[in-house]
Amino acid sequence: MSPLVRARNVHKAFGHLDVLKGIDLDVMPGEVVVMLGPSGSGKSTFLRCINHLETMDRGSIEIGGEQIGYELRGNRLVTLAARAAAKQRGRIGMVFQQFNLYPHMNVLQNIIEAPVGVHGESKAEATAYANELLRRVGLADKASAYPRQLSGGQQQRVAIARALAIKPQLILFDEPTSALDPELVGEVLGTMRDLAGQGLTMIVVTHEIGFAREAADRVVFMDGGQIVEQGRPEDVIGNPSHERTRAFLARFIQ
Amino acid sequence: MGGTPHPFDDARDLALRDVARARAPVPYGRRAFWAVTLLVVGKIGWDTAHNGNFEWPVVAEWFTAASILHGLSVTISLTIVSMVLGVILGLVLAVARLSDNRLMSILAGLYIWFFRGTPLLVQLIFWYNLSTLVPELTIGIPFGPEFRHWDTNDVITPLTAAVAGLALNEAAYMAEIIRGGLLSVDPGQAETARAFGMTPIRALWRIVIPQAMRAIIPPTGNQLISMIKATSLVSVIAMGDLLYSVQAVYNRTFQVVPMLLVAVIWYLLITSILNVGQSAIERYYARGDRGNPSAKPVLADAGEAR
Numbered sequence: 001m002s003p004l005v006r007a008r009n010v011h012k013a014f015g016h017l018d019v020l021k022g023i024d025l026d027v028m029p030g031e032v033v034v035m036l037g038p039s040g041s042g043k044s045t046f047l048r049c050i051n052h053l054e055t056m057d058r059g060s061i062e063i064g065g066e067q068i069g070y071e072l073r074g075n076r077l078v079t080l081a082a083r084a085a086a087k088q089r090g091r092i093g094m095v096f097q098q099f100n101l102y103p104h105m106n107v108l109q110n111i112i113e114a115p116v117g118v119h120g121e122s123k124a125e126a127t128a129y130a131n132e133l134l135r136r137v138g139l140a141d142k143a144s145a146y147p148r149q150l151s152g153g154q155q156q157r158v159a160i161a162r163a164l165a166i167k168p169q170l171i172l173f174d175e176p177t178s179a180l181d182p183e184l185v186g187e188v189l190g191t192m193r194d195l196a197g198q199g200l201t202m203i204v205v206t207h208e209i210g211f212a213r214e215a216a217d218r219v220v221f222m223d224g225g226q227i228v229e230q231g232r233p234e235d236v237i238g239n240p241s242h243e244r245t246r247a248f249l250a251r252f253i254q
Numbered sequence: 255m256g257g258t259p260h261p262f263d264d265a266r267d268l269a270l271r272d273v274a275r276a277r278a279p280v281p282y283g284r285r286a287f288w289a290v291t292l293l294v295v296g297k298i299g300w301d302t303a304h305n306g307n308f309e310w311p312v313v314a315e316w317f318t319a320a321s322i323l324h325g326l327s328v329t330i331s332l333t334i335v336s337m338v339l340g341v342i343l344g345l346v347l348a349v350a351r352l353s354d355n356r357l358m359s360i361l362a363g364l365y366i367w368f369f370r371g372t373p374l375l376v377q378l379i380f381w382y383n384l385s386t387l388v389p390e391l392t393i394g395i396p397f398g399p400e401f402r403h404w405d406t407n408d409v410i411t412p413l414t415a416a417v418a419g420l421a422l423n424e425a426a427y428m429a430e431i432i433r434g435g436l437l438s439v440d441p442g443q444a445e446t447a448r449a450f451g452m453t454p455i456r457a458l459w460r461i462v463i464p465q466a467m468r469a470i471i472p473p474t475g476n477q478l479i480s481m482i483k484a485t486s487l488v489s490v491i492a493m494g495d496l497l498y499s500v501q502a503v504y505n506r507t508f509q510v511v512p513m514l515l516v517a518v519i520w521y522l523l524i525t526s527i528l529n530v531g532q533s534a535i536e537r538y539y540a541r542g543d544r545g546n547p548s549a550k551p552v553l554a555d556a557g558e559a560r
């Protein structure tokens with residue numbers, strides 16, 4: 001089986017600050033990869049490179065055999081036009097730390113916006129699927145609520161339903177529970193654990209070590225713009241081989 | 255706990271303190287303010303109604319005269335057409351101004367600089383007299399072949415000069431208003447739309463603009479009201495708007511004050527209708543807000559404190 005995501009030698013600098021210094025990462029279809037690492041290590045930046053929200057300076061990223069953001073014409077590598085780049089993002093879901101629901105639309109409209117507007121599904125079809133997704137995230141009765149009328153945990157579960165609604169081949173989570181009150185973290189992690197069990201390909205940036213231990217197929221530890229070590233959760237978390245990993249984990253496991 | 259009993263432990267006291275019974279006392283200062291205001295307004299109204307110089311019968315006679323109503327319809331249609339064109343062009347300019355494309359941004363900036371920096375009256379006269387500058391209008395490739403051309407005098411009538419002048423000027427102001435509105439929207443919203451595969455145009459149309467409307471509508475209402483009054487400038491290029499029709503009458507009858515009152519009342523009526531419309535639109539775009547969708551919670555609080 002070939003990897004769904006193939007990142008090679010990804011470099012990114014903001015001005016003089018080297019944020020990513022050569023990231024190589026393969027993600028297999030159906031795999032759940034959890035990325036850990038201290039603040040500023042470049043996790044968000046790498047996630048944003050995967051769906052080309054951020055352009056990178058060197059290297060390449062392929063998803064499903066297609067290079068993201070660029071196209072090889074003969075020997076020339078050209079950047080994709082806005083419309084083609086948008087099409088590539090169509091089947092990559094993303095869940096943000098700050099939820100980023102559309103505040104002027106109700107929950108149902110938030111969920112069907114991309115299926116109807118980007119993928120051309122009929123409204124009836126998209127609505128039926130949206131209602132099913134809302135049931136799955138436990139918010140069947142909130143379809144007509146506006147985001148500001150929901151708690152943080154409910155908003156984030158709507159955001160997850162919105163990401164699922166595009167029938168994604170890959171979902172990216174960027175610290176989905178970091179903006180939540182402690183008692184709301186559990187409900188969102190529970191929803192994500194369900195998804196992980198259903199064969200979805202997920203890349204999750206989080207500080208929830210417990211989630212990494214239970215739901216991850218693989219844990220990747222990043223520091224200083226590089227992948228320091230990766231492997232099965234019981235190895236990386238239970239028995240880290242690298243000093244920097246140990247130092248990072250020591251802060252969570254006391 | 256123990257110790258001294260807390261007042262809240264007393265059932266009678268607790269019942270008295272139930273805020274469900276509370277009423278806000280009307281302050282004496284506010285009552286006095288009402289009284290003085292009613293008195294002054296009443297006096298002004300009485301004097302106005304009974305002052306013969308206002309010639310109210312003349313006002314009543316001309317208020318719905320055919321020539322006045324025609325002028326009114328010219329004013330209203332000129333306002334609507336110029337405003338619609340101004341908003342559309344303003345939106346294009348605002349997006350161009352914010353675009354990554356340096357050339358587009360500079361061109362939009364130059365346009366805004368020029369049209370905001372010159373008097374509207376001068377622009378109107380300029381469009382009206384365009385034929386003296388360029389006798390022919392041509393569509394073609396610069397320095398290359400020409401496809402079509404017209405005599406400028408055929409194209410530029412008082413109407414087209416008025417619409418061009420008002421709309422192009424309005425676009426410059428609307429561009430800045432819309433740009434401010436677009437900038438007020440959380441950049442995370444456009445990014446989310448992009449992440450979900452929307453093209454930039456679609457993200458703008460579906461996600462950013464609806465949220466920018468909250469900031470765009472109040473100053474646009476202002477612009478619209480200014481525009482209604484700015485249309486009176488077109489009388490200099492022989493367009494028969496409301497003010498022009500009124501002037502045509504008092505130039506014959508010399509009933510200057512009552513005829514101007516006719517115009518003033520019509521202008522006030524239109525702006526009142528627009529205010530009602532604006533409130534309705536603001537309520538629509540305030541949907542999704544938690545609680546009372548009033549656009550002025552801060553001011554309401556300040557009023558209570560008095």
Ligand SMILES: Nc1ncnc2c1ncn2[C@@H]1O[C@H](COP(=O)(O)OP(=O)(O)OP(=O)(O)O)[C@@H](O)[C@H]1O
Pocket residue numbers: 014019037038039040041042043044045046
């Ligand atoms: N648009 C930008 N312009 C300049 N610097 C940036 C930008 N985005 C990120 N950075 C910098 O890049 C570095 C890595 O940022 P990134 O957000 O990827 O870290 P992170 O690992 O996600 O951290 P955290 O756990 O705090 O979210 C940080 O030092 C940050 O200040």
Ligand SMILES: [Mg+2]
Pocket residue numbers: 043044045174175
């Ligand atoms: Mg981050």
